[in-house]
Amino acid sequence: MAITQVKVPDIGDFDSVEIIEILVAAGDTVAVDDSLITLESDKATMEIPSPVAGKVIKVAVAVGGKVCEGDYILDIEVAGDTAVTEPKAEVVKAEAPVVVSSAAGPAAAKPAPVAVPAAAAKPINPQPMGASFHASPSVRAFARNLGVDLSHVEGSGPKGRIQQTDVEAAIKAVMSGQKAAPGQAALSGSGIPPIPAIDFSQFGETTTEELGRIKKISGKFLHASWLNVPHVTQFDECDITEMDQFRKDMKAQAEKAGVKLTPLVFVMKAVVKALQDFPSFNASLSPDGQSIIKKHYYNIGIAVDTPNGLVVPVVKDVDQKGIYELSRDLMEISAKARDGKLGPKDMSGGTFTISSLGGIGGTQFTPIVNAPEVAIMGLSKAKIQPVWDGNAFAPRLMMPFSVSYDHRAIDGAEGVRFTTAVSHYLSDLRQLIL
Secondary structure, three states: OEEEEEEOOOOOOOOOEEEEEEOOOOOOEEOOOOEEEEEEOOOEEEEEEOOOOEEEEEEOOOOOOEEOOOOEEEEEEEOOOOOOOOOOOEEEEOOOOOOOOHHHOOOOOOOOOEOOOHHHHOOOOOOOOOOOOOEOHHHHHHHHHHOEOHHHOOOOOHHHOEOHHHHHHHHHHHHHHOOOOOOOOOOOOOOOOOOOOOOHHHOOOOOOOOOOHHHHHHHHHHHHHHHHOOEEEEEEEEEOHHHHHHHHHOHHHHHHOOOOOOHHHHHHHHHHHHHHHOHHHOEEEOOOOOOEEEOOOOOEEEOEEEOOEEEOOEEOOHHHOOHHHHHHHHHHHHHHHHOOOOOHHHHOOOOEEEEEOOOOOOOOOOOOOOOOOOEEEEEOOOEEEEEEOOOOEEEEEEEEEEEEEEOOOOOHHHHHHHHHHHHHHHHOHHHHHO
16 A cells, blocks of 8 residues: 655646635545546636545645645555556636626626525535535536525535536426525526526427537636627628738748648737737726726637537737747647647637637628637638729639627727728738838
8 A cells, every 4th residue: 555645736827726625535435537626716617636546545635725736635545556647637717707897887796596495405415525515616607607506406416416407406496386585686697587498309309418528618608708798799801812822832831841821820910910009909807897907918819629619729929929930839739629638828828819710611700709808809711702903803812700809898999990900911911020
């Protein structure tokens, strides 16, 4: 037998993160990658997995305490000489904070916890040390969005762990047998009534498939952003004929350098130039909505489609890199995204996001702002169109694009000036060096 001291692994740029849940107790048996504790910062929730299999001997931390990378958590008794693998924190993005502008009046009150009937409130298993209930970060977020007090929900999972279906069952019990107490918020939070549940099988054959983990996480985050950010979308298009010809002319040279030139890298450079012209787009609102925090660094998030769902890794310091270096960065993060190897550092620090669907198709779309950023660009498929040059119609390669932005931080006039600037820089790359 050997005792392994488990410490907090690499958690990216997070420092002094609060422990919100301890998932094991002394005497518990754990397997490799079983979650041990849950950490929560203002940006993300992370579950720390076990690097070894064995028996928990001692837990050295408590709920409410704060830890950093390398801090000692607990002891695990391991049978034989088991190699310790470096664990990686499982990251779940936290909901965007509610930000209310002065024009919108006072902030809405936080939804009151849902009262759950006694029949649904009796716990079936004792809960782990340090928590009155046992639930994953995604279930906690789901319950918070619905205003459900998890301490009154019966957990049907292992060791009484609360599942999303348990939260849904508790809500159905309230809806069918008991009204919420006076002064309580609507069940879906923010006064928005829930969509009625329908048994679709009564109309024909159905198949139910569970959403992938990434879709569950991103779906809740996008929903929070859509509810909290007053979106405006500006549609535009740009002539990329010369830009695309230059890209093709440089193709052979780029391949010799080991990179693949795509239109996206040129768009990134044009966007950064426009962000420098209009710093309100490279910013975030303060939590009270009374100030705008303008950032003097340019980290561009790139939405990447993977077999497991949409992820948004971040390319850092785009303003300081050339086209070839950006191409290498894009190739690297795209490969890591497809292989599911993105870490916390790869996903944090973005100031503006680009979502490109041009390789698939479509004409225009409305991307959702990646809060706490205030703007996002959507690229659509370019096509040859006749454009009047003053004397005749000429075939030009036109790329439609859109920019969604937070109307509290950016006015409509500034929005169209921004898209016009991006179009200008992409139409004439020489302007980027001025």
